[in-house]
Amino acid sequence: AQKITQTQPGMFVQEKEAVTLDCTYDTSDPSYGLFWYKQPSSGEMIFLIYQGSYDQQNATEGRYSLNFQKARKSANLVISASQLGDSAMYFCAIVAGANSKLTFGKGITLSVRP
Amino acid sequence: GAGVSQSPSNKVTEKGKDVELRCDPISGHTALYWYRQSLGQGLEFLIYFQGNSAPDKSGLPSDRFSAERTGGSVSTLTIQRTQQEDSAVYLCASSQSGQLNSPLHFGNGTRLTVT
Secondary structure (H helix, E strand, C coil): CCCCCECCCCCCCCCCCCCCCCCEEECCCCCCCHHHHHHHHHHCCCEEEEEEEECCCEEECEEEEEEEEECCCCCEEEECCCCCCHHHEEEEEEECCCCCCCCCCCCCCEEEEE | CCCCCEECCEEEEECCCCCEEEECCCCCCCCCEEEECCCCEEEEEEEEEEECCEECCCCCCCEEEEEEEEHHHHEEEEEEECCCCHHHEEEEECCCCCCCCCCCCCCCCEEECCC
């Protein structure tokens, strides 16, 4: 079985600053993928970034980067230069083994202050 | 191109009635998921279809819940004898394959309210 843990309470960050959202995972499968999704108040789920367990480098997508620490089983999302539009709920998710289901964490609420 | 389409967008039903929720995935996507999200909460996995394989039904909360995927495309989630605790947003998602790096594309959800 696979599991995602997101335990941070609501997060606040000042506009233009960087913020890190924590995610730890658990799986016994050596082959897995980690995803981050953003859900603004409108409710849509937006794919942000992906990290594979065998990827040698940390994934980056624009202002999003993933601090992947395999030995610690953590995959923290770093958002640089926060914008007001980054205020949303953020979900970490894992899929382990081909043709397996994607399992989500409980999410973290991020509020960006002007 | 067209994204994942869900209908209806909103459904209000009386306790005890049956409801059907529909999902049209992105054309060519072999994997299809149903999730449930209560207000301010995370995503609760319900069921997963991958190609012609038997679906993973491990997340269905009770035998009142069932889902079908006809012809490897459209999916219908059926809730029988609805209860107030079934009120939630039901999200459908599809992905291109069962590969690890295939992101899910989500629909806008069906908001179900059981009165």
